[in-house]
Amino acid sequence: MRTQVAIIGGGPSGLLLSQLLHRKGIDTVVLERKTRDYVLSRIRAGILETGMVELMRKAGVGARMDAECFTHEGTVIAYGDEEFRVSFREHTGSDVIVYGQTELTRDLYDAREAEGGKMVFNVENVVINDADSDAPFVTYTVDGQTQRLDCDYVAGCDGFHGVSRQTIPLTVRREYEKVYPFGWLGVLSETPPVHEELIYSWSERGFALCSMRNANLSRYYIQCSLSDSPEDWSDDNFWEELKRRIPACHAEALVTGPSIEKSIAPLRSFVTEPMRWGRLFLCGDAAHIVPPTGAKGLNTAASDIHYLYHGLVQFYEEGDPEGIDRYSEKALARIWKAERFSWSTTNLLHRYPDQSGFDLKMQRAEIEFLRSSEAAQKVFAQNYVGLPY
Incomplete structure (x- = not known):
């Protein structure tokens, strides 16, 4: 089998790239390790930046998102019983939307299937071959049978544990990582959200986040020990x-109920450089991870897809390789800014095991400065709604 762009990974970033390229007449094949149902069973965040929203519309899969999403024009920052609101609309003229990643992925799968997109599920033993040559190809097995996929380019959208990043030699690849000494315990419940917008809460007992998926489905998190289960x-x-x-006002209003999903996620910041090696491009979690504070995970993947999509279209339509040659440079420039925001917001709102009394006073002073400074709120809002591509 042959295609123009082989896409490793059938999550939202791989599907979005496939759908965008399809609408420009560029052929793709998506290889996914699991089944469609398995991918859709994964519970992930649902805050979408303006750039991600526009990409979904450009891909022709924005109708249900636009009809069912919740628009958030700001967010609440709490500390103790104090709280204040940062208005995205006031400071940036923009906003974010809440639309579950599961639903977004479902929309992309439905679109690829309706348009005859080539997707192969339950693939094993994926190997990216000759990525540093003019004739890369991917081998894999399905039902015990070895298959070969020849292509012009390979997009590695297969996550942190996938094969794509590992394909880049250690002599070329450089990795930067910070592992945080805590995790997030998340609970999903069929209850109405405690507030119409997200609440990011600092407390002496640790961080908490009040979020939602829809009017009757809420997502809550508390900072916990990595030793917890x-x-x-x-x-x-x-x-x-x-x-x-x-x-206290929100605690009294909180509607509780049985959890329908409960999990603990460790927090890390991670970036690998470069994001291109020969004809292999890394996208999303294959290249970088952010802590979930600030809702950047899916949105950083979207910015990668934006740069790669435009670079590939420029090459196939105009014969100009400038976009793909500069892909890694452009993607990383934005990624490091998103990493900074996620890292700084995590440091602002979480309790660290070794914090001194001085550290806690400084943390509170930072929160109160954000509350009192219009300039600081503008910077926060600009980062939250998403920096320009």
């Missing part, structure tokens, strides 16, 4: 701890 936390214990970490 979800089984250590009963639903009642979770709700009681969450109430201790958010302002």
